[in-house]
Amino acid sequence: MISPRYHREKPQRYRLEAGKCTKCGEIHFPPRKVCRKCFAREFETVELPRRGKVVTCTTVWIPPAEFDDQKPYVNAIVELENGVRLTVMISEAPPDEVDIGTEVEIVFRRLQHGPAWEVIRYGYKARVIAG
Secondary structure (H helix, E strand, O other), X not given: OOOHHHHHOHHHHHHOEEEEEOOOOOEEOOOOOOOOOOOOOOEEEEEOOXXXXXXXXXXXXXXOHXXXXXXXXXXXXXXXXXXXXXXXXXXXXXXXXXXXXXXXXXXXXXXXXXXXXXXXXXXXXXXXXXX
């Protein structure tokens, strides 16, 4: 069964939309109802940049069953060009190609899939920028 929360998160999963406080300019991802900096309640929707650098990472060798077909994979915290940090799975790169400071871009990919009767879930991952 698909959770209702998953459907509520579509804009941030598919378009990387964040909330920018109209009072202080703080950007929140995922969007919030109250600004953590100034406690204001008014936000505008902004799209996050697609490029960033790995701040920290770890290789997952024994994943949960839903991700078994993707092992081994790297989970990382990526700081985007505007300072927002995301937790992402690194795709299309072996673990030895990912380290702190690696430049990445956010891409739209399959996150996981279950049995044939379930929906395949898509969202953002990061891939290493060749350079």
